[in-house]
Amino acid sequence: MNLGWKLAATVHGHAPDGLxxxxxxxxxxxxxxxLDWSRAQVAAMRPDAHGQAIQGVVRDLLGTRDGTTYVFQKVSGSSIRYDLGGEHPLVGRNAPDLRLEDGTRLGDLMRDGQGIVLDFSVDRCLHGSALGWESRMRYAAGQARNDLGPGAVLVRPDGVVAWAGDRRPDREAFERAAVQWFGSPGA
Known part of the structure; x- marks a missing residue:
């Protein structure tokens, strides 16, 4: 997914430089x-005394809430966070399947391979800005049923949050992120 949408943007001629x-x-x-995680699993499966010692430690860790959570996050991929330079804790992570109050789910909006702008702000402050990229990203607005705090998020076609704003989203910051990931407006 990460490479696929970037190749598509390049082929269609609207990828920003360096995408x-x-x-x-x-x-x-x-x-x-x-690879490191796989190496650790191989070490834990060895039938020697070292492998058995590692297995005991892993069993002890899995007996704790934190240990189980850690392993689940590693195995499921939910701990993955790309370094995209954003400060918001959602930036670089797979977007949660946010649902608007009208029942629209983020996953439903992503079916056509476009980016998504979810604007949770009361005044729909990103609507005008998002129009410049309407051929590459879909704009959706409304209150979130599962409110996680942001006022808006920009989600790449691979489901990764590229930008998130607070309750009063900064239009200029949104536009910089949109140019970074989706190229110039109207291109």
Whole structure:
């Protein structure tokens, strides 16, 4: 997914400069972490005394809430966070399946491979800004049923949060993020 949407944007001629280069920066650290996790699993499966000692430690950790949560996050991929430079805790993470009050789910909005702007602000302050990218991202507004705090989020076609704003989203910050990930408006 990470590479696919970036290739599509490049083929369609609206990818910003360097978009394809972000694949290596984002995915290679994840690949290295998966390799380390696999190495740890192999070490734990060894039938020698060292492997048995590791198995005992793992059993003890899995007996705790924190240990179980840690393993679940590693196995499910929910601990993955790309370094996209944003300060908001959602930026770089897979977007939660947010649901608007009218029942619309983020997953439903993402079916066509476009980016998504979810504007939870009362005054729909990002609507005008989002119009410049309407061929590359869908705008949806309304209150969230499962409010996680942001006033708006920009979600890439691969489901990763590219930008998140507070209760009064900064239009200029949104526009910078939109240019970074979706190219110039109207391109």
């Amino acid at each position: 394809l280069d972000t694949y290596t920066r984002e995915r290679h650290p994840i690949g290295a972490a998966v």
